[in-house]
Amino acid sequence: MPGLSKPIIGELDMVVSEHTPFDDGADSGFDTIVDFKTAARMRSDDRPAKDLQATVFCYAFEKVHGRRPSFRFDVVTKAKSPGVRHLYTGRDDDHYRRLEKLLVTADKGIQAGVFMPNESSFACSDCPFADRCAAWHRDCSATISMVVKKDPAAA
Numbered sequence: 001m002p003g004l005s006k007p008i009i010g011e012l013d014m015v016v017s018e019h020t021p022f023d024d025g026a027d028s029g030f031d032t033i034v035d036f037k038t039a040a041r042m043r044s045d046d047r048p049a050k051d052l053q054a055t056v057f058c059y060a061f062e063k064v065h066g067r068r069p070s071f072r073f074d075v076v077t078k079a080k081s082p083g084v085r086h087l088y089t090g091r092d093d094d095h096y097r098r099l100e101k102l103l104v105t106a107d108k109g110i111q112a113g114v115f116m117p118n119e120s121s122f123a124c125s126d127c128p129f130a131d132r133c134a135a136w137h138r139d140c141s142a143t144i145s146m147v148v149k150k151d152p153a154a155a
């Protein structure tokens with residue numbers, strides 16, 4: 001990604017070629033990135049439209065293959081009567097420009113030593129930096145130096 005100090009590395013669960021019931025099965029299909037999720041209950045339908053993972057995956061796929069994909073969450077609920085839902089979404093150039101700006105801004109923060117814990121992250125449960133993260137607000141005490149100017153009239 002232009003302006004980023006490191007590459008974006010990720011792994012797609014699956015990519016499928018989808019076809020409408022009326023196409024000839026040859027060239028008229030479209031690529032869909034599929035990401036599998038499990039959930040205690042069905043997620044709201046508007047979440048895929050704002051999901052950052054979907055944006056990153058579509059962006060990466062388009063950079064590598066030169067084709068704009070569709071994106072689908074296949075959500076399996078773990079309730080008493082389990083169910084599966086296919087939640088479709090898509091991304092356009094404006095989503096991609098926003099993603100680039102977001103990641104470049106985050107990268108600049110990292111380069112400058114800015115750290116903001118996100119303790120609701122899925123990664124916290126087995127994070128190797130959890131101890132240091134828990135003590136972060138104690139370790140980063142700042143020293144503020146003040147310059148007191150003498151009042152020349154008081155001399």
Ligand code: SF4
Pocket residue numbers: 116117118119121123124127128129130133134
């Ligand atoms: S515990 Fe790890 S993953 Fe969670 S906020 Fe802290 S550094 Fe990030």
